[in-house]
Amino acid sequence: MDRAEALLIGGRSGAGKTTIGWEVSARLRAAAVSHAILEGDFMGQVHPAPEGDPDRSWITARNLAAVWANFAELGYRRLIYTNTLSVLPEAAGMFQRAMGADVRIVRVLLTASDATAGERLTGRELGSELAEGLRASAHKARLLDSRVPPDTVRVTTDGRTVTDIASEVVAATGWTGDPAADAL
Known part of the structure; x- marks a missing residue:
């Protein structure tokens, strides 16, 4: 397989992107499917934001391209990428620049109700950002939908x-090419 493929797992905070990404990776490992996995949130985690890049999209794209180049050099052609907004149309260009213009993109939007997302976020956000996280999660759920x-x-x-x-x-x-393996 020469063509790169990206599974983009998006969704509001509390939808389960990271957990599902790791479980998808486990299933692919069990089926002997070669792949790489990246938590997209870490690709742009710098403070302060670089000058001229307030939403950190430039640094994220640059880091994705560098990391993917390393994976591709080693022969990997499939990427699992988890990030809230990665499934939006404007994100496709970042993956095309990093992985090749003909990259096959599979978008999966994980959804969760306000109650479910709130329960999950309350269980994991132990610091000062819970209220903002809940507000942003609800806003991004509507945007993504x-x-x-x-x-x-x-x-x-x-x-x-x-x-x-x-x-x-x-x-x-x-x-996997095998519905039985997909249902492991």
Whole structure:
């Protein structure tokens, strides 16, 4: 396989992106499917923001390109990338520049109700940013719902197990070529 492929897992804070990304990786490892995984939130974590890059999109794109170049040099062609807004149409250019113009992009939007996201965030946000995190999560849920491309696979996470959700996400990629392996 020469063509690069990216599984973009997006969703509001508290939807389960990181947890599902790692479970998808575990399922792909079990099926002997070569891949790399990146937590997109870490690609632009600098303070202060670079001059001229207030939303840190330039540094994120630059870091993605550098890390992907290392993965590609080692022969990897599939990437799992988790980040809230990675499924929006404007993010595609960043992946095309980093992975090649013909990269196959699979977008998965994880959704969660306000109650579910609130419960998850309250359980993990132990510092000073809970209130802002809850507000931003609700805002981004509405933004994502209205702006993701029509081919985005929407996966509800409320009341479901991690393994059940990951099965649905792996199936959306077609990377195993085996529906039985996708349902491990």
